[in-house]
Amino acid sequence: MSFDIENIKNEFAAHVQDLQNQISEELKRIDTKINLNEDIWERKDFAGNPGGGGITRAFEGEIFENAGVNTSLVFGEVDPKFAANIGGDNNQMWATGISLIIHPTNPRVPTTHANFRMIQAGSKVWFGGGADLTPFYPHEDDFEYFHKVWKDACEPYGHWDEWKEKCDNYFVNKHRADEMRGIGGFFYDHFFSGDPQKDLAMFKEISSNFIKSYFPIVEKRMDEEFDDEDVDFQLHRRGRYVEFNLLHDRGTHFGLKSNGRTDSILISLPKRVKFTYRYEPKKPEHKKMMEYYFPKDWA
């Protein structure tokens, strides 16, 4: 099969930039008082040559307590151990992607995370990514809606069941009796069909659903009233989120170990967090929510 891989890489990189801009605009549209702190950074590769960089966008607002919408495009030589570790067949690497996390203030609005990336290591190319939802209130119709959008996006390609299951198996706090950090979504990694042109088209199409999957839920819930108990539950669940990201998340470990930009990586952590020994929710709604942090067919 013949294809122009450079062209495909450029097109995916441009798509990632578009997504970053579109999602940033949505955050600003909904939260008119949001503050944006943008950092454009560069890096050197393992040999000390220019190795690309990224655009980190850190938001703080009223509706969105904190959010990070980051892109990066990195390339060049990597540590041979690192190359072997990720399955590359030489020490050259190229990668681009968008990684985002949104922590709303109101506990009735769920947190979300998504990332979409394309990687070339040596002569190998693959795609990875996904999106998942972390709610703090049992608005079952939101969970159904979020899962339905992604199911509709992935199912035509025949990947929904597998990718939904991967997500259920990945965002899990094994040290907390296999409780998930949220209610899942979809997740894939090392995906390559053999035809990068086809894969590019699929992942552009799928990832374009992010805005539709999440922001209507925000607009539906952001004016709901909440009480101190709702906040307390939210902050403790954010604690579990922190536990997952720092103890288990491969992306976080990969980033920190490969000398990534710490501030851009740990932008994933929520602003306010609580930890309490043997925390137990008190309200029936929160007890109900605890039952939902396990795999379930929402769509």
Added chain:
Amino acid sequence: MSFDIENIKNEFAAHVQDLQNQISEELKRIDTKINLNEDIWERKDFAGNPGGGGITRAFEGEIFENAGVNTSLVFGEVDPKFAANIGGDNNQMWATGISLIIHPTNPRVPTTHANFRMIQAGSKVWFGGGADLTPFYPHEDDFEYFHKVWKDACEPYGHWDEWKEKCDNYFVNKHRADEMRGIGGFFYDHFFSGDPQKDLAMFKEISSNFIKSYFPIVEKRMDEEFDDEDVDFQLHRRGRYVEFNLLHDRGTHFGLKSNGRTDSILISLPKRVKFTYRYEPKKPEHKKMMEYYFPKDWA
């Protein structure tokens, strides 16, 4: 050399219990409204036989926002991989120790952590432990005092310089440009002189200094006034504490991977925490404090 190892183990276990009780009494004496949640738990060993257990004491009060003062005494068969990993020469293990963490409410009062343990793996015996201070306000005399108490305790045995350096090298957030989580103290591991009777006496003596090293600082500072900026700095530094404990702390990873009791292990996390993208302190006192999170001879 002839010695009665069972007797030594029993004596260290009894010492650990004494320390737990004495430190618990100090917390109650200083914080008369403190609430104690005590859990006595048991575990099975790798073969499913009774494997000992522990006493977890979780405190929440006014002076002490949250604190954990835990002991455990575990024994029996371990996973062969685990035994090899920790350097045992068969699959039998015995371990006892105290692990404690105290997070005061007032940012003018430092956080502290200490642990003291004795381990027997196969035919090998060793001791480990240490104590370190995590302040949020540049009360230099407190740092000198804390270090001086431990220096006076360790130096007669000829170990201060080495154990202070080990502490400086251990409690470090490598992903945060080698910033320490606090201002250090002392730390040792795999210590065995060849004479367990002598080592027992030394570690009983050294660890008995904990109360003297910390509580006078609490009583000196607990009534100092503080403002919102002090709290903000404290909560962000607690964020760095969480990063260290979940990303780097070998004790935490060891505990979670060896199927330890999650709630007892993660009792180390502070109640309220904050994370902010590229957080920078504003007050001169906090900027000064940032300079102190690197190795320094305080004593």
